[in-house]
Amino acid sequence: MLSKNRIKEVTALHNKKFRNLENVFIVEGEKVVGDLLLSGWKVLTIFATPDYINRNRLSGEISCEVCTEDEMSKITALTTASPVLAVVEMPPTDVEVNMQSGLKLVLDNVKDPGNFGALCRIADWFGIDEIICSNDSVDCFNPKVVQSSMGSLFHLKVVYKDLTELFRDNLAQNKLPVYGTLMDGENIFTAELSQSGFIVLGNESNGISLEVEKYITKALTIPIFSNAKNGLPDSLNVSVAAGIVCAQFRK
């Protein structure tokens, strides 16, 4: 049986402040925990129903707490509790960016956890190993990000960094191209795209910030094909636009 204190300890991890204090985060759902267990990320504790434990052979190194469904519903960050919740050690996010080669997504103040999760799936799908986030972007260990990344988070290196610093370093070093979608960029379908560089994605409401826009060396545009006679479409969702852009880099 879970003590009140134990429940409090786990639910505190719904909150960024306590995740950072303890250096751990939570992962829920059979599919996502399944991917986690394959990933090599360090799992500290698993809370699970007897049924889940019977169906899955868990490593002896992971401490396991058997819970009733009712207890699971007390610790979950989801609307409907899953039969398993893992407490996982956070990998460091202040690590070095590979400034020599490779494609990288750069998130300039992306706020929506669902978008961040979708961006993880895009990066994973298109073989982009690094996501570099401005310090004001949503926390990648937010339970909604983890959930909506569908396990792709565990295949990626996520770095939080001042973006001005990142792009200054880039100018001082290898000068990888910096791509970003702007209103008046080159047509993405005909532009020449390299296999190394930064792909900058902006905030859901305000797009790419002026400070970051300065560093874009190749502005791209997804052309509009709208037939609407009563107003043009406003924009594409940031993860949809990222999917279209990343596909063009790899096709």
Place this chain on the structure above:
Amino acid sequence: MLSKNRIKEVTALHNKKFRNLENVFIVEGEKVVGDLLLSGWKVLTIFATPDYINRNRLSGEISCEVCTEDEMSKITALTTASPVLAVVEMPPTDVEVNMQSGLKLVLDNVKDPGNFGALCRIADWFGIDEIICSNDSVDCFNPKVVQSSMGSLFHLKVVYKDLTELFRDNLAQNKLPVYGTLMDGENIFTAELSQSGFIVLGNESNGISLEVEKYITKALTIPIFSNAKNGLPDSLNVSVAAGIVCAQFRK
């Protein structure tokens, strides 16, 4: 001042049952209401703060109720109330599909309002005028769909229809191609794509249903470029996949 009854009448429209009973739905937010007013859709009543009314010249044909911010927060379906909420007549969704030509999105049990909204923006952006939804798909007049479509809903024709019936009609008539992304389809980046046809999108968890899959005449695949050594990415979000597919049809 809004009476309790009036508040009840508006909040009832958060619910599909009452929307269908009254044949009206609600639209909120300055940007989205702005697009609505340009669209030609029939606006019945606008609830707005004095400040909004001063800043916007509204047609004399629309009945307008002046509200305090507190009253706006009582009728909103959003987390934070906007200064304006419009009650709008629903256009019919049991209309004929154009079976002769044009690209159409077909939603096979898409459930998430945010995805539906993102799909409206994609259709609008890429000049796809029709969205045909299975009867079990989310209601396009759901406040979250309206909100996340960012005004694109007002540029589209949305039809709810039994999809088996739709595709049987298609077989009996013009036989437009039916596209869908499946695991073992043709590479979307090299496949020949026509400018008329149906693009089928599946449910968030289960993909395209078996009954609908039978009617796909050209299966497509977005190839995976993942580098992950510890498991392949599961899938792309349905709206991200749709964005990549629609872009390939238009590029």
